[in-house]
Amino acid sequence: MIEPCDLLIHSASQLVTCAGPPGPRRGAAMREVGMIPDGAVVIRGSTIIAVGSSNELRRRFRPAQEIDAGGHAVCPGLIDCHTHIVYAGDRVAEFEQRCAGATYQEIMAAGGGILRTMQLTRAATTTTLVAETLPRLREMLRLGTTTAEVKTGYGLEQDAELRQLATIELLAAVQPIELVPTFLPAHAIPSEFANRPDAYIDLIVESMLPLAHERYRNSLFAEHHIPLFVDVFCERGAFDVAQSRRVLSAARERGLPRKAHVDEFTELGGLAMALEMEATSVDHLDVTGAAAFPALAASNTIAVLLPLVSINLGITHFAAARQMIDAGVAIALSTDANPGSAPSLSLPLTMAIACRYLRMVPAEALLATTVNAAHAIGLGGRIGALIPGMQADLIILAEADYRWLMYELGGTPVTQVIKRGQVVWKS
DSSP states (O other), X not given: OOEEEEEEEEEEEEEEOOOOSXXXXXXXXXXXXXXXXXXXXXXXXXXXXXXXXXXXXXHHEEEEEEEEOBTOEEEEOEEEOSOOOOOSSOOXXXXXXXXXXXXXXXXXXXXXXXXHHHHHHHTSOHHHHHHHHHHHHHHHHHTTEEEEEEEOOSOOSHHHHHHHHHHHHHHHHHSSSEEEXXXXXXXXXXXGGTTOHHHHHHHIIIIIHHHHHHHHHTSHHHHTTOOOEEEEBBSTTSBOHHHHHHHHHHHHHTTOOBEEEESSSOOOSHHHHHHHTTOSEEEXXXXXXXXXXXXXXXXXXXXXXXXXXXXXXXXXOOOOHHHHHHTTOOEEEOOOOOSSSOOOOOHHHHHHHHHHHSOOOHHHHHHHTTHHHHHHTTOXXXXXXXXXXXXXXXXXXXXXXXXXXXXXXSOOOEEEEEETTEEEEEO
């Protein structure tokens, strides 16, 4: 019996399913991409209903639409699990300062960095923030991103932080990339609280977080079972371990999932605190020592690595991805797209850098931006792999081999993007 379907993608030179056992990938399993030569995917509505050989599935299904992917690799849509793309203005002048030798911390201490973007973002309307962010999302889509986490953290006061949260919700409704919101008022200490960081934490815990939670409960995100995360920047010059614990404890009390920026420049103890708080992910880990790997590997927490930051800041030290993977840590990769430390929207470039400088192989890089990235934003088992029952998010590459995603530096390796079963971008 021939079954009807909405879309059949067939004849892929490589159908890279990223299928595997439930949960994030670790160790040797990070090299198993589940490849089907001459593969096909069958989609009904927004859901994958079958995956297999083209000959078999073309006999079984009669599609309303079909795509001949002959000569092209097909992969799951890419997932950018750590971004800061809602902001106003730019920091081009600071880029020149860094080229002349200023460090990220020196620029931040002088009132630049996050605080500079804070000033511009506070002054921006929601309309302006939407208008400035939409082109970034279009570029991400063109580069194969179908889902992205998006943080607040450039308002650093109640109204501006809530306005950023509202902007993320508006953006989710007007363009194809699925967005996952993260509330990050604990991104930096605003100038009003320069000598009173604990008072700013009081404001976050007692007022900002309850308001954000209430807004989320009445949002489209809650309606579609997309989580609201709470994040904190635990770093010298930002928030110490005790302050960070207060923020994440308040989130846990409200049943909100947690993330933490830790060990970007200094190993303060934030990683152990985040594991204690059962964080969904810990992000950066550039200076995390090997002694911490066993506890991280034994946890359910995903380690999100952000190598574009090191490249952009001219730092020659990178997170120890190879040792982490070998120790059993579940690794994800992300752009950290933001106007200061990582002004790039490209997951293919992120993967290319990870293969060259973090000693990851292409299969590991792909699984780190699909399956494991999905788990880093609480959507594991829903997106990140081409498996019957999962959401139909796919990319069709320009080349026949998926490794071109990492092999080419700075190109556009994607020819079509399918989100929820619909073609949303085509070259």
